[in-house]
Amino acid sequence: MALFTRAPKPEPILGQNRAVAFFLAVLTWIIGLLFFFPLFWLVLNGFKEEAVASSSPTLIFDPTLDRFREVTETTNLLTFAEAFWNSFWIVLISTFIVMTLAIPAAYSLAIRPMRKWRDVLFFFISTKFLPIVGIIMPVWIIARDLNLLGTRTVLVILYTAMNLPLAVWMLRSFFAEVPKELVEASQIDGCSLLGQIRQVILPIVAPGLAATALLCVIFAWNEFFFALQLNNVGASTIPVWVNSQQKFQGQFLAGLSAASVLATLPVVLAGWVAQKRMIRGLALGAIK
Amino acid sequence: MSAVTVDQLNDGGRQSAEDQARAAELKRLERRDGWRRRIPILPALIYTILVTQIPFLFTLFYSLTDWRIDTPDPRQFIWFENYGSLSGDTFFLDSAWVSVQMTVMAVLGSLIVGTGLAILLDRKFFGQGFVRTLLITPFLVMPVVAGLMWKLQMFNSTFGIIGWVMNQLGLEPVEFATRFPLASVVVVLIWQWSPFMMLIVLAGLQGQDQSVLEAARVDGATSWGTFRQITLPQLRPFLELGTLLGAIYLIQVYDHIEVIVGGQPGARNLPFYIAGRSIGGGNRFGLSSAYSIVVVLASIIIANIGLRVLSNLLEDDS
């Protein structure tokens, strides 16, 4: 079997020579493996004994699951189970709210635009240019005065605000891809507004919805700053838990690696499954 | 003759009354339609204003006071005194300079690497999908984990990979994160953000108009010529989008700095510095708010320039 095949239609940019193509394929493989290497090493370290992980790098060792057991079982201030469920609920609820708010907004920006819709879209994007430090102090004080510091609620509120502009932007682009005539045809066919959205528009934009929701999940799951600043230990999330696995004495690299693997895995798996949709969602959706 | 005239008059009168009624009804319907168009956007709009704009007004207010969290809420107005002290605050100026360097290097670096990766991936070869998956993964990794991972298992001089490689090459390993804090952070940022840029550029490459490329080849253009004169201009909006989104996120980097270099001045950007001087324990709320306002203003100016340059991203698509 040939190691490489030339694409028949999309002509590659770099040379069309077979030897060049082979070389480039090998080069791409090497770069891909290099990019992945730190993660590969992370996973390996997670299966090592602390002493092995904290000495000169080696590929030869007795794999053990002990580190995974330790990090999930230790009862620190914040346990893995607590952090996981905190993250789970915060991400789930905030993403749900984001989509609930963004879908009608995107409909209104793309399918039946009001006058000056562009200004409104610009406003949404511009809030992403507002550095978080510009609002963190009042947010902290308001949260403190409302007794929300150290609750999941405050993170749900903030993650929703953090992801909403991105979601509106991406969804608007997906909605804009729905042919105008389809909406008109459904109007003529006597479809109500809700029926129109449910039966005609949503089936078309479903992949876009999935990509958008996934991106919101990734950003919310990985968020660290708010979780660190606004949450004392009890209600905090997975990134804070991972960070707390650093110890000031003794060897901890293997345990930390195991914890990192656990923290990263859900999002990485989700991203792998949905990578093609994300390409569309991120770029085609936003450019269109 | 006169009867016809009267008739016409009557007819005209009735017509215009009907027209008026219709016009009034039309106006009513249009108003209702206007609200139907606006209402769906209101929840998202109101939410965003409540959570982002209102706190910002508070920040603006705090920045005019001498408020420290340890004094019992005096909030004494000192007007622009906080702003006046900024120009003499070397820590602030240093952090600002770090912010600029870090953002520019990380955005440009990941844009260049990402474009290269996209070009390499945009050809069929054995295992293309698999390699793409490998390349995407860094973007999905939690920033905290990325930071810890690089700091401990890559940069660390005793058990880090880079140190080990240097050892093999007969070089003396160094503690990267301490010696080159800014570069260390930027490397990790580029590692994480190149895949993102790659995805965007890849989408651009795959959305290219093939007939134009073929026409260029028929016209005898070299591959490089085709790339420079046809592909690159077509990629422009995608590169712009990557720059825009990358800048939005990278200017706010906090997690990587916190994890990799902690408070080292060499890699302390504005978000990190400001957080440290306020809720991070510094308690200088008034002063920090003034910092924040300056950052916001600078961001708005840069963003406006950026968006104006990239204005075609916001153009109509109909």
Add this chain to the structure above:
Amino acid sequence: MAEVQYKDASRIYPGTDEPAVNKLNIDIPDGELLVLVGPSGSGKSTALRMLAGLETVNQGAVYIGGTDVTLKPPQDRDIAMVFQNYALYPSMTVGENMGFALKQAKVPKDERAKRVQEAARILDLEEYLDRKPKNLSGGQRQRVAMGRAIVRQPQVFLMDEPLSNLDAKLRVQTRTELSDLQARLGVTTVYVTHDQVEAMTMGDRVAVLNFGVLQQVDAPKTLYSKPANKFVAGFIGSPAMNLFDAESIDGRPAIGGVAAPISDSVAGQLGRVDGAAIGVRPEHLKLASSGIQGEVTVIEELGSESFVHVAIQHMGERTTIVVRDEGETETTRGQNVHVDFDGPIHVFDADGERVD
């Protein structure tokens, strides 16, 4: 089934001064197929969409079956529309697409299935009912779009360039099928096209629009033989009518130094020749031994006939006149020939209106 009326109907897009459709008045009797034709930007699609309820009628009114529907939303107008790109719902099968409107109208399931079957039979779509639109050819999609309209048994069919996405051969074939179907069903139809051949072959009557203003509405034959103004004269007919600003010879309109043989009454009505225009269709000209002098530049040979382009001097400028030649005389490029009048001549006054 019903008659349709536009009464002084205007559409002014927000932010513009020029109406896209300006005081349109057309009465379409029950069962007629009326074609709206015009160049792009003429307002023909806008006029159709006003009838559909997809565009606001800013002034005037639109009636369907005697009822004022000006302010009614599309779903309350009992119409069906066929779109240029067909607008088939991609997530639904052919059968679901065709039955969608009936489902919205809460027609019972059995009745719905029966009507979809019936329409599918008429359009030869029975074996495709379970397919998704993306698995159909262009022609099949077009038929599904037709089917979706037929199933509803509406008062009016609206068709917005329904054939323009088909290839040339299929377009001609579908054109005939569609006219035939419309005649059999007897449903009043408003049909928009930019293609004047399509307009002439399909329409019971054809309405020509330009810049939002109705130029003429008449049977195709009349439109061809008695165009109401210069625009219609130039727009209808292929190849186009030869249209010239008239020069004056002894107070009579002339082309290339040769006075056109028009009746005294037409000449009398016209009066001043200045600013008037004169038009002759290629088949009403012939190559002859005397007449307008010129040189053959292009010969379009069609087999049964040929169109000879002759460069002539007219009002001091070199211009081209097209003559239909039955092929009786041998002509070659560069040959010097004479062109003579051989049939009706159209005269338009300084406002571009026809003088009869």
